[in-house]
Amino acid sequence: MTRTVSRPAGAHQVPLPLDVEAIRADFPILSRTVRDGKRLVYLDSGATSQKPTSVLDAERWFYENVNAAPHRGAHQLAEEATAAYEAARTTIGAFIGAPENEVVFTRNSTEAINLVAYALSNAVTAKEPEFRRYAVGQGDEIVVTEMEHHANLLPWQQLCERTGATLRWLGLTDDGRLDLSDLATVVNERTKLVAVTQQSNILGTINPLGDIIARAREVGALVLVDGAQSVPHQRVDVTELGVDFLVFSGHKMLGPTGVGVLWGRYDVLDALPPFLTGGSMIEVVRMERSTFMPPPQRFEAGVPMTAQVIGLAAAVEYLQRLGMEAVQAHEEALTEYALEQLQAIPGVTVIGPPDTVARGGAISFTVEGIHPHDVGQVLDDLGIAVRVGHHCAWPVVRRYGVPATTRATFYVHTGYDDVDALVEGVREAQRFFGVAPSEVK
DSSP, X not given: OOOOOOOOTTOOOOOOSSOHHHHHTTXXXXXXXXXXXXXXXXXXXXXXXXXXHHHHHXXXXXXXXXXXXXXXXXXXXXXXHHHHHHHHHXXXXXXXXXXXXXXXXXXXXXXXXXXHHHHHHHHHHOSSGGGGTTOOOTTOEEEEETTOOGGGTHHXXXXXXXXXXXXXXXXXXXXXXXXXXXXXXXXXXXEEEEEEESBOTTTOBBOOHHHHHHHHHHHTXXXXXXXXXXXXXXXXXXXXHTOSEEEEEGGGTTSOSSOEEEEEOHHHHTTSOOSSOSTTSEEEEOSSOEEEOOTTGGGOOSSOOHHHHHHHHHHHHHHHHHOHHHHHHHHHHHHHHXXXXXXXXXXXXXXXXXXXXXXXXXXXXEETTBOHHHHHHHHHHXXXXXXXXXXXXXXXXXXXXXXXXXXXXXXXXOOHHHHHHHHHHHHHHHHHTTOOOTTOO
């Protein structure tokens, strides 16, 4: 049963670009109920997305029909596994405008970033001269931003500790955007790499990468973009971006857990030493020393996550059928509506940009007089799944002086009815904790 929610004057619903009901039918989990028969309202896609049947079928197909290790063995199953694995690499590469030899499979975005960070420090002790090109040491600087997910902060902190380099960062404005006023000072001739998120997982902010990339190029620094929250939600083309590395995770874009992507410009990847070593990434192994395969195999030691890669390719194909422009427009409409509705509730404060200008479908907010964890508990009791906490972006919540936030994130199966349920749930939390202003009915 759908509850009617009273809306403030000016509230509006533009037609959504995607057919939400048809899309929901593709996701088996969305037909289940939670908390004593309540409809599942899933607003936590920023943490992990649900999977359509086509993705589940792709993984099952591999295990039931092929299930062999790629790039090993001469039997038919091994050949078919290799073909399916490499075909998936081509599909996923094309999704971001990249050739397959620049696509490295990892477990997730976190591992992809660590791969680059460790490769840069491994370059310091590499015996091969070609692997020392991007070595990082004392006097060098790594630049990040204050809005980064921990996955794009801690690896660089650790790199600096290992090498003696210095970590610097760009701060935030009061409205949740990057403060670029000192960009030319922070990114300077000592900068070796700039690591920046394209879209914040906690604020929803879509960053002005062009200015940052241009400054990095002026000083000869590499640029790594964390695309974990952008690649699933908007069209991303690495050639147009003009960066050196892009990372993203399969599980945030309708794909399986346990698979992510590191894209890198081939000439940069080819100059990096490996992070993990072992089987499948070698050319020749002798007891005295070994030589390594060219990219991407150099960075894929061990039996790969073949079923997950094939599942991610199926997720990419699903998103391509929807059209990434439509996906982004769908989320923009939902975000505008949700911001309007939430900001109309007395006592609710949105942490981040207050409008949809350069903003994605992640809305973090606080409710006056109620801890975010308590808001999340009330919402959960109503069948509404959101995330609460610091969202692996602890410096951000410190910057805005809050202990945590409640975060709702949208995706292709989100509809206006989900936003209405969220808004009514927040009002219910106010009523439950006795902090409902007189305007809340």
